Amino acid sequence: MPVNLTVNGRRHTLDIDPEMPLLWALREALDLTGTKYGCGIAQCGACTVLVDGTAIRSCVTPVSALDGQEVTTIEGLHPENRHVLQQAWIEEQVPQCGYCQSGQILAAAALLTAIPKPTDADIDSAMVGNLCRCGTYPRIRAAIKRAAGTGA
Amino acid sequence: MTIALERRSLLRAAGALVLGFAVPLPAPRHAAAQANPPVRPPMTGGAGTLTAYLAIAPDGAITLYSPTTEMGQGTWTGHVAIVADELGADPGRIAVENPHPAAPYRRDVGAGPAMGSGGSWGVRYWYQPLREAAARARVALVGVAAERLGVPAAELRAEDHHVVHAASGRRLAFGDLAAAAAQRPLPESAALRPAAELKLIGRGLPRIDIPAKTHGGTIYSIDLKLPGMVYAYARVSPVFRAELDRFDAASAKAVPGVLDVVAIPGGAAVVATSMWAAMRGGRALDIAWKPTPHDTTTSADITAAMKDGLAQPQGAVSRNDGDVDAALRAASRVVEADYEVPFLSHTPLEPWNINVRIDGDRLEIWAPTQNQDRLLNRVVRETGWDREKIRLHTMLQGGGFGRRLYEDIPSAAVIVARAVGRPVKMFWTREDEIGQGWGRPAQMARLRAALDAQGKVTGLWVRTAGTSMNRDFNNFQGDLDASSVQTLNDTRYRTGAYRVDYVRRQAPVPSMPWRSVGATQNGFFMESFLDEVAQAAGKDPVALRRELLAHDPRALRVVNTAAEKAGWGTPLPAGRARGFAFVESYGSLCAQVAEVSMENGRPRVHRVVVALDCGSQVLPDGVRSQVEGGVIQGISTAMGEKLEIAEGRVQNANFDGYHVLRTDEAPTLIETHVIESGERMGGVGEPPVPPITPALANAVSALVGRRIRKLPIADALG
Numbered sequence: 001m002p003v004n005l006t007v008n009g010r011r012h013t014l015d016i017d018p019e020m021p022l023l024w025a026l027r028e029a030l031d032l033t034g035t036k037y038g039c040g041i042a043q044c045g046a047c048t049v050l051v052d053g054t055a056i057r058s059c060v061t062p063v064s065a066l067d068g069q070e071v072t073t074i075e076g077l078h079p080e081n082r083h084v085l086q087q088a089w090i091e092e093q094v095p096q097c098g099y100c101q102s103g104q105i106l107a108a109a110a111l112l113t114a115i116p117k118p119t120d121a122d123i124d125s126a127m128v129g130n131l132c133r134c135g136t137y138p139r140i141r142a143a144i145k146r147a148a149g150t151g152a
Numbered sequence: 153m154t155i156a157l158e159r160r161s162l163l164r165a166a167g168a169l170v171l172g173f174a175v176p177l178p179a180p181r182h183a184a185a186q187a188n189p190p191v192r193p194p195m196t197g198g199a200g201t202l203t204a205y206l207a208i209a210p211d212g213a214i215t216l217y218s219p220t221t222e223m224g225q226g227t228w229t230g231h232v233a234i235v236a237d238e239l240g241a242d243p244g245r246i247a248v249e250n251p252h253p254a255a256p257y258r259r260d261v262g263a264g265p266a267m268g269s270g271g272s273w274g275v276r277y278w279y280q281p282l283r284e285a286a287a288r289a290r291v292a293l294v295g296v297a298a299e300r301l302g303v304p305a306a307e308l309r310a311e312d313h314h315v316v317h318a319a320s321g322r323r324l325a326f327g328d329l330a331a332a333a334a335q336r337p338l339p340e341s342a343a344l345r346p347a348a349e350l351k352l353i354g355r356g357l358p359r360i361d362i363p364a365k366t367h368g369g370t371i372y373s374i375d376l377k378l379p380g381m382v383y384a385y386a387r388v389s390p391v392f393r394a395e396l397d398r399f400d401a402a403s404a405k406a407v408p409g410v411l412d413v414v415a416i417p418g419g420a421a422v423v424a425t426s427m428w429a430a431m432r433g434g435r436a437l438d439i440a441w442k443p444t445p446h447d448t449t450t451s452a453d454i455t456a457a458m459k460d461g462l463a464q465p466q467g468a469v470s471r472n473d474g475d476v477d478a479a480l481r482a483a484s485r486v487v488e489a490d491y492e493v494p495f496l497s498h499t500p501l502e503p504w505n506i507n508v509r510i511d512g513d514r515l516e517i518w519a520p521t522q523n524q525d526r527l528l529n530r531v532v533r534e535t536g537w538d539r540e541k542i543r544l545h546t547m548l549q550g551g552g553f554g555r556r557l558y559e560d561i562p563s564a565a566v567i568v569a570r571a572v573g574r575p576v577k578m579f580w581t582r583e584d585e586i587g588q589g590w591g592r593p594a595q596m597a598r599l600r601a602a603l604d605a606q607g608k609v610t611g612l613w614v615r616t617a618g619t620s621m622n623r624d625f626n627n628f629q630g631d632l633d634a635s636s637v638q639t640l641n642d643t644r645y646r647t648g649a650y651r652v653d654y655v656r657r658q659a660p661v662p663s664m665p666w667r668s669v670g671a672t673q674n675g676f677f678m679e680s681f682l683d684e685v686a687q688a689a690g691k692d693p694v695a696l697r698r699e700l701l702a703h704d705p706r707a708l709r710v711v712n713t714a715a716e717k718a719g720w721g722t723p724l725p726a727g728r729a730r731g732f733a734f735v736e737s738y739g740s741l742c743a744q745v746a747e748v749s750m751e752n753g754r755p756r757v758h759r760v761v762v763a764l765d766c767g768s769q770v771l772p773d774g775v776r777s778q779v780e781g782g783v784i785q786g787i788s789t790a791m792g793e794k795l796e797i798a799e800g801r802v803q804n805a806n807f808d809g810y811h812v813l814r815t816d817e818a819p820t821l822i823e824t825h826v827i828e829s830g831e832r833m834g835g836v837g838e839p840p841v842p843p844i845t846p847a848l849a850n851a852v853s854a855l856v857g858r859r860i861r862k863l864p865i866a867d868a869l870g
């Protein structure tokens with residue numbers, strides 16, 4: 001059964017199992033590999049994407065649930081990869097291995113859409129679902145504040 | 153250390169790569185790859201190959217063949233800074249690649265030459281060879297320019313990607329000189345630039361791998377796609393090391409997309425058209441393993457065995473200064489305590505995977521490895537493949553922390569690729585990544601200190617017991633595993649009589665080096681216990697360390713820097729305490745102060761002050777980044793990480809049960825004070841990890857009024 005999916009502004013009709021989690025549809029059917037598999041059970045946030053601007057865990061979201069909604073992946077966050085958060089991430093030299101960072105940036109993007117000037121507590125609650133095994137949390141926090149214009 | 157730099161042997165090494173694999177590698181077909189092709193053939197044509205480490209194309213593009221795997225620790229950028237500075241190159245025009253293992257890329261740090269990245273060697277080992285190679289390449293370029301310009305070489309300078317004749321204002325681009333320079337022998341040696349000319353080393357450079365990591369452009373091993381590739385999920389036994397009994401292929405083949413099920417060592421590979429289908433097939437697979445002697449083993453059994461090790465009258469002695477027994481007998485007071493740490497998982501965020509392609513008698517491997525020669529050796533040993541016909545591509549990887557020193561079932565991937573006749577990505581899930589073990593071994597320690605009437609330490613005996621990491625990882629057969637006494641054996645503390653010994657009590661959980669290895673647990677044992685000793689002697693914990701290090705100005709400076717910067721001894725808000733620790737590992741000395749309070753029964757780390765003497769540094773911000781990451785990883789282990797073992801297997805094999813620190817519990821303030829003592833350059837990736845755990849535990853002990861002797865702290869607090 002074909003599944004309709006709109007990703008980064010492009011509409012796709014895919015011949016895939018409607019139960020397939022969005023994560024795998026993105027990675028395997030659309031070759032958008034910036035979205036990562038980390039745990040498969042909504043615990044790590046590596047697979048975070050935006051659906052109508054809200055951060056969701058694509059590893060537990062079946063593609064069939066997304067018809068008519070707008071999915072944004074890290075590849076589509078900004079046409080030239082120069083979103084204010086991406087720039088802040090470079091300024092603050094955030095990533096180490098980088099594997100978690102697509103998810104971190106998208107979670108932060110959803111946060112700034114909802115709360116343009118987040119407090120530390122806002123950052124905690126928006127980002128607590130995104131693990132970073134390399135321990136870049138202080139730099140992520142600094143980059144979010146820089147992007148929000150609330151940095152020290 | 154000998155690094156073969158003879159031009160002839162280098163070209164042969166490079167030639168073997170190029171000639172043996174003249175077939176161009178396919179570009180991965182996904183869109184994201186276009187901006188960032190992960191695999192390129194090495195520079196061919198010999199045109200600009202100046203040394204094994206450097207090639208300069210006619211357009212000036214430089215390829216640096218780095219011997220280290222980039223796992224996020226930043227060594228590639230460090231190498232760019234070193235080469236660009238010495239050569240006079242624009243760092244923005246240097247791209248880095250990992251070469252296939254060959255002599256120039258192997259390091260020998262005591263275990264024979266091998267290509268790999270571990271032991272925090274990435275910058276400190278390669279600093280000198282890369283500078284020398286770049287200096288020789290620079291002299292060669294200047295030599296060609298001197299001939300072309302008809303001026304003495306002494307009048308020329310290499311800067312800004314050109315050779316410049318200041319007197320006449322003439323400039324020749326590196327790219328125009330490289331081909332001619334490559335045709336002549338490189339000078340045997342070349343003087344390095346004086347320190348005053350260095351612009352990047354010690355000052356830094358933005359990390360070259362960061363921009364792509366902000367837009368999903370980095371192609372990790374798990375992202376690589378080869379034409380015709382199939383995906384094989386390795387379903388292996390959850391009980392450690394169990395052998396396959398039987399499986400029913402039809403049970404998996406009923407899942408759409410599943411193509412085949414292939415027996416592999418330890419289990420079965422479910423081969424499918426996608427990773428998702430392979431995982432689903434793997435879950436559906438009806439499979440059974442043979443019984444093992446440890447089918448009922450629990451964490452409590454492992455602890456009991458270690459306790460038994462502590463109680464043995466004799467251990468394998470690694471150090472024995474003076475007469476500890478006599479010191480303990482003569483003591484006016486003896487302090488004694490037992491400590492314990494659990495098995496840990498590295499759990500890098502990219503789960504293990506490996507890509508292989510067979511073409512006739514040729515085998516190509518794309519892997520997220522930090523131990524290239526070891527991986528190749530294992531493939532050769534287990535498959536009989538001709539080593540000369542294998543080509544290994546090292547991928548950027550989603551974390552290592554030591555875990556990628558081990559090669560998981562690489563031969564199984566070859567078996568599957570042979571069976572299905574297509575390129576294969578073999579992978580496993582987070583549950584396998586954590587559940588297969590291969591983490592830091594559980595360990596216990598019993599420490600006994602003798603104090604005289606004045607509270608001076610006159611003797612110390614440290615007994616450790618537990619799994620020998622090297623027995624699992626290196627098939628070590630002796631009694632004394634150096635990792636089990638690491639940092640204890642060569643401590644700078646002077647405690648009078650001193651004995652260190654170890655009793656091996658092997659658990660069935662496979663173990664291997666985990667970031668900073670034995671220094672993590674032994675640092676925790678020693679530094680926690682010193683706080684107990686200080687308390688018993690009525691001394692300030694830092695004052696006790698100063699006393700034990702009075703003979704050692706270098707160590708004292710590190711201890712004092714951390715204490716002063718943290719305001720040690722100054723008043724804190726109510727409910728806060730500081731904890732201190734000092735551990736030397738991997739050639740660097742590191743002291744830390746953690747400022748902690750208790751919130752809802754859990755420690756809250758507000759501030760960590762770090763003093764690190766790593767001799768000298770190449771990338772100051774890179775050092776800070778490693779310190780921050782190391783501190784947070786250490787806090788993570790102290791707070792909540794442990795493998796729970798029951799029924800011979802890991803019970804908490806995903807992030808819902810294996811608790812990695814999250815941002816809400818991470819300190820927002822980590823201050824790094826690097827001491828450039830000018831001593832031999834030390835490591836940076838690992839040394840920041842060991843001190844934080846005891847510094848945190850010492851602070852918590854002060855807050856809750858009883859000693860934290862068992863990790864994780866969450867368990868110790870109950």
Ligand code: FES
Pocket residue numbers: 036037038039040041042043044045046047048057058059060
């Ligand atoms: S992969 Fe989806 S949350 Fe971990």
Ligand code: FES
Pocket residue numbers: 095096097098099100101131132133134135136224501550551
């Ligand atoms: S940068 Fe490695 S997991 Fe976050």
